[in-house]
Amino acid sequence: MIDFLLLYENKSREMEGLCLLKMELEKRGYYVVLDQVQYFYKKRYKVKVVVVPFLYNNNDIYRYIYCICGKVNKILNLRWEQIYSRKMEENLASFFYPKGEAKKVIQLCWGEAEADKLLKLGVRKELIFITGPIHLDLITKPGYFEKREYLQKKYRLAENKKWILFISSFSNATFTEKEKIEAMKMLGKERVDFIDLSIKSKKEILEWFKQIIKEKNDQYEIIYRPHPSEKKDDILRNLEAKNKGFHIITDDSVGQWIACSDFVLNWYSTSAIQSQLLKKGNAILRPIPISYEMDLEIFSDATVIDSYKGLVEYLSSKADALMDNFVFNKYYFFDSTYAYQRIANICQEVLNNNALSKIRYNTILHETSWFERLKFEILYKLYVPLLRFLKNKKLSTLFSGSVSYDMVSRNTVAESELSSIKKRLSKILGKGE
Structure with a gap:
């Protein structure tokens, strides 16, 4: 047994x-x-x-x-x-x-x-x-993550460009009307409103990425990290097929990608804690505001980017966007073991x-x-x-x-x-x- x-x-x-x-x-x-x-x-x-x-x-x-x-x-x-x-x-x-x-x-x-x-x-x-x-x-333990060269060779990424990691939380953005109804039964009408917000936010953020590739393709590789439950839709497939600098990658852990990326961008993902522990800048992209009630408390002190201009400025300045440890301490316990x-x-x-x-x-x-x-x-x-x-x-x-x-x-x-x-x-x- x-x-x-x-x-x-x-x-x-x-x-x-x-x-x-x-x-x-x-x-x-x-x-x-x-x-x-x-x-x-x-x-x-x-x-x-x-x-x-x-x-x-x-x-x-x-x-x-x-x-x-x-x-x-x-x-x-x-x-x-x-x-x-x-x-x-x-x-x-x-x-x-x-x-x-x-x-x-x-x-x-x-x-x-x-x-x-x-x-x-x-x-x-x-x-x-x-x-x-x-x-x-083991996220902060030396040697836990592979070196950047490992990802560069495995996924044929340009070593001389800066890597922008976007951690997606758009698992609901491809929901059908039937799935929306099921979500409303389980989680209420607010969830359907959030799904609609997800769809609009995803569309706008992808437009920003298209613009980055168009204007600064020689500077950046964009790695789109889908949510574990996110389905790859036609919009993503077409964007990847038509743009050499845009990659949809589900393999290797999100921590591995955070550790090796130059910029970490978020929308609504709790992977913000990995960015915090790895001392990486972590900005949240919010083309459409999320209400106080629907937002996560761990984003209380996050740097919010609400426009394409703001994204370009952030990538140029690489301002530190680490959040207050006090917020995370409520939700995460760490010990010597x-x-x-x-x-x-x-x-x-x-x-x-x-x-x-x-x-x-x-x-x-x-x-x-x-x-x-x-x-x-x-x-x-x-x-x-x-x-x-x-x-x-x-x-x-x-x-x-x-x-x-x-x-x-x-x-x-x-x-x-x-x-x-x-x-x-x-x-x-x-x-x-």
Whole structure:
């Protein structure tokens, strides 16, 4: 039987942190398996403890616990989304906070702010652990990132030009009307308004980049880093095809790109913390203002660029745009030990704890309609394997959302890739922790 099953959603965001955790647990003598949470099509695992990337409600427990490994009660929720708009933070009934039986699992928090909100929500104190962000464990450790030459050769970027990294948060900008309706059901009308704002902002920012390439192509390479859930649309494809200095790159971690880029530009991404830790300038592009309620508190002291002229001036002056550490300290906990080590300790405690609350699986199964069960079986156990086998992008039109050939291939990890990550991490950790 497997001791720990580690499930991930987005490869680029989560893989290195989970590899650290996997290596640490294996070093302690445990049998650990790593797999993708949504594109699941294998037989059920027999497992003692499950570590999940998210768990919001009973439906998630059915899909990502019960359908994968049966009635497991020992569950750790890594909660990869922990920074929200001010309005979402105040609304504990919003989609992003656990509900129903999902409140009974172990909740891992990056900092005190999130732990306090879970307590207010009614999650028992003994289920809440402040671990710090696992994805930031080694970010400031010498030798963690490859040198700039590695990226330059891999992606054929001009070494003599300055690199502009844009970290996109436009995961919703390609939503269909049907997807907008679904988003409104889950998150309210404000979310649809935000989607419309995303579409307009993306369009304007891309116009700025076109202008930069047109006027200063000999000076800059623009790297467009999509959100892990962002679909590549025709606008992006055409821009990349027609402009030699514009690159859409999903591979390698966002931290790797931040470390090697000359300029880091943002719109709404929590990757601002990486820029802070790596002491890089981090400006936010806001062609259209975002209301105070819908903005993130971590951008309270950010440098805002609201025009093409402002962008050109920023690139010319390279003004330092680091933000106040006080804001980040509310959301991120750092200590002398690493988050992956603290999480491994919690994993061990959970493995040996037989007093955890029992999840009411009979209630969950009763709530899950036959249609939901059939849809899940078709979508994840038949359709995803078919996409992988046929490698047919046209099949992606059958279902919307994250299940497309691009997304499935982007989030599939080959054994060779996994071995390469673990080898690099072992080498870094071998230099002394």
